[in-house]
Amino acid sequence: MSAPGLRVVRPGLFATIQDLGRVGYQELGMPVAGALDPIALRLANALVGNPAGTAGVEIALLGPALKVEAESVRVAVVGPMALRMEREGQPPAALEPYRTHTLNCGDVLALGAVTGASVAYLAVAGGFALEPFLGSLSTYVRAGIGPLGGKPLGDGARLPLVRDAAPGGDDVELPEPPDYGGGPVRVVLGPQDDRFTAAAVETFLSATYRVGKDADRMGLRLEGPTLAHRGSADIPSDGLVTGSIQVPGNGQPILLLNDHQTAGGYAKIATVISADLPRVGRLRPGDALAFRAVGVDEAEGIRRRQEQAIAGWIRAIRTVRPAGGVDLDALYSENLVSGVVDIVNGNGDILNAENMAGNMNGRAS
Amino acid sequence: MAAIGDVRFTTAGDTAFNVEFGEGIDRPTNARVMALHARLKRAAVPGLVETVPTFRSLQVVYDPAATSRRVVQAAVEAQIVPDDAAAAEGALWRLPVCYDPELGPDLEEVSAALGLTPERLAALHGATEYFVYMLGFMPGFGYMGDLPVELERPRRTEPRVRVPAGSVAMAGRLTTVYPWESPGGWHLIGHCPVPLYDGTRPSPVLLAAGDRVRFEAVDRAHHDALVAEVAAGRFDPETLRASA
Numbered sequence: 001m002s003a004p005g006l007r008v009v010r011p012g013l014f015a016t017i018q019d020l021g022r023v024g025y026q027e028l029g030m031p032v033a034g035a036l037d038p039i040a041l042r043l044a045n046a047l048v049g050n051p052a053g054t055a056g057v058e059i060a061l062l063g064p065a066l067k068v069e070a071e072s073v074r075v076a077v078v079g080p081m082a083l084r085m086e087r088e089g090q091p092p093a094a095l096e097p098y099r100t101h102t103l104n105c106g107d108v109l110a111l112g113a114v115t116g117a118s119v120a121y122l123a124v125a126g127g128f129a130l131e132p133f134l135g136s137l138s139t140y141v142r143a144g145i146g147p148l149g150g151k152p153l154g155d156g157a158r159l160p161l162v163r164d165a166a167p168g169g170d171d172v173e174l175p176e177p178p179d180y181g182g183g184p185v186r187v188v189l190g191p192q193d194d195r196f197t198a199a200a201v202e203t204f205l206s207a208t209y210r211v212g213k214d215a216d217r218m219g220l221r222l223e224g225p226t227l228a229h230r231g232s233a234d235i236p237s238d239g240l241v242t243g244s245i246q247v248p249g250n251g252q253p254i255l256l257l258n259d260h261q262t263a264g265g266y267a268k269i270a271t272v273i274s275a276d277l278p279r280v281g282r283l284r285p286g287d288a289l290a291f292r293a294v295g296v297d298e299a300e301g302i303r304r305r306q307e308q309a310i311a312g313w314i315r316a317i318r319t320v321r322p323a324g325g326v327d328l329d330a331l332y333s334e335n336l337v338s339g340v341v342d343i344v345n346g347n348g349d350i351l352n353a354e355n356m357a358g359n360m361n362g363r364a365s
Numbered sequence: 366m367a368a369i370g371d372v373r374f375t376t377a378g379d380t381a382f383n384v385e386f387g388e389g390i391d392r393p394t395n396a397r398v399m400a401l402h403a404r405l406k407r408a409a410v411p412g413l414v415e416t417v418p419t420f421r422s423l424q425v426v427y428d429p430a431a432t433s434r435r436v437v438q439a440a441v442e443a444q445i446v447p448d449d450a451a452a453a454e455g456a457l458w459r460l461p462v463c464y465d466p467e468l469g470p471d472l473e474e475v476s477a478a479l480g481l482t483p484e485r486l487a488a489l490h491g492a493t494e495y496f497v498y499m500l501g502f503m504p505g506f507g508y509m510g511d512l513p514v515e516l517e518r519p520r521r522t523e524p525r526v527r528v529p530a531g532s533v534a535m536a537g538r539l540t541t542v543y544p545w546e547s548p549g550g551w552h553l554i555g556h557c558p559v560p561l562y563d564g565t566r567p568s569p570v571l572l573a574a575g576d577r578v579r580f581e582a583v584d585r586a587h588h589d590a591l592v593a594e595v596a597a598g599r600f601d602p603e604t605l606r607a608s609a
Contacts, residue, residue, distance in 0.1 A: 023414060023415070024414065024415045025415075025504075026415060026417045026424075026426075027402075027415070027416070027417050027418060027500065027573075027574060028500055028504055028505065028569075028570040028573075029500035029501045029502060029503055029504045029505055029506050029570070030504045030570075031504070133564065134569075142503075142547075143503060143504055143545055145504070145564065187378070188376055188377075188378045188379060189376075190375050190376040190377065191375035191376055191377050191382075191383050192375070236388070236389065236390050236419070236420040236421050237419055237420060237499070237501060237508070238383060238419040238420070238421070238422045238424065239377065239381065239383060239417045239419055239422070239424025240377075241377050241378060241380055241381045241424075241426070242380075243378050243380075244377065244378075261501060261502055261503070262417060262500070262501045262502075263417070263419050263499065263501030263502065264501075268377070271376070271377050271378030271381075272378065273378055273379050274378065274379050274380050274429055296376055296378075296379055296434045297433075297434075297435075299378065299379035299429070300379050300429045300433050300434065303379060303429045303430060304429075304430065307430050
């Protein structure tokens, strides 16, 4: 067989290769780019046994269909989307996200609509055999930088695979989708909150904004109450970060995402804290959001706790339970009280044990 | 918002902060930015991801999962030296430019607005050695100054949706070469036939913050010959480096 790969047989709407960003070249004016929802990419990589920063496919709106041109491949999808497998001579089979699937040569992985968030991620065991540019496989479409000519996956494109076959072992799953939290998006005021009137800062922290239709990987135009500057909206251009909320002269804020320019000349009222960036990266046009101010120390603490939570979700990855059976490993790892396990061992009351495991996971099996 | 001396720290969330040395766009302020940028590169502070120099401030990016603002700011403060200026001067580049109304569609309009002939505008623009204050907007886009006061014009009220790559442009007291086709609001006065960004080079961006640039007027025939040379892959950008 020729070099292993995935062939794009239907392109989808906007799927790009992304890792955790082209970090360290902003002094050249090079945007960082990278996954809008790094939590989902990290979990997809964990499911297939990759290092966290391995590049995957970021899928927006509607995913591509990928034909397996390898002996086999193990994939994982993390994010709220529909997917199915098309296998020669069989009816299409719906597949679940938040777990791995092992596909064979000739199978087509048809990635459908992303619903409930702007993006979802596909990771493949071993990763893609693509040449990094400035240390990264992230795609920055605006300047055509990154793998595949810096473009979204097009019809007929081929994603070469590092592995020619899936690793051994059973398929695994996340017990439940990651919890991104709710409530107002947390921000640290500044770096130029002093360029706004006190009333504007108060409005910003109390109003509800809506994501406008101009929403892409560069940023989200927000619609809501106008924010008044003290004097001009313009400043000498200075650095931007993912999460910067800049306000041009029209008073309507723009929340910058991963493909933001490295520097900009509009006053910035606040910055989304790093722990809430995956949440805002998942927002879609029409979504509502509000903001709450926290201090830098608090933001750093929230981030540290989030990292612990992510590590916990990764530790909880478990073998997929065969349909109708019970996974004793999962029961033990969930620290069920010995009495429950005794029920399984003593009475063989499998139905009861399954219900118990379902309750522990917070969702019906 | 802490300050030491006249240096001010502003906060960009829990991943970055800015060290501000002043309010305006001027060489002494920018020299202090570049000096701290150079010192922090050498210092290799744990958890510091990168520093990004801009006109009057240095953005310090850190990883909040690995360190904290408190620790990184203390390390940065230790590197701030009074009256500091970058130790080494940047490279000097000679960039060809064709001041032709066909290639610089605003040349005639902006000349008229300034009360100059296009020839006089080109002569003034080409007679100055410019300093690259910072890169931004797009990869390789250099903000260069200072333009002679006679050429100062606010940017266009209606930005263009598409500015061709290589366009030489000016706005305020600044000038640039657009490395990419992109939207843009500066006045287009000519075209530079050699690429300021080339992804096939190990370091794809020609200019660095702190470099200096002289524009050298070339006629249309010379310009077109250089375009052909670049297209054929026969152009060596090192030939643009002026020997000191």
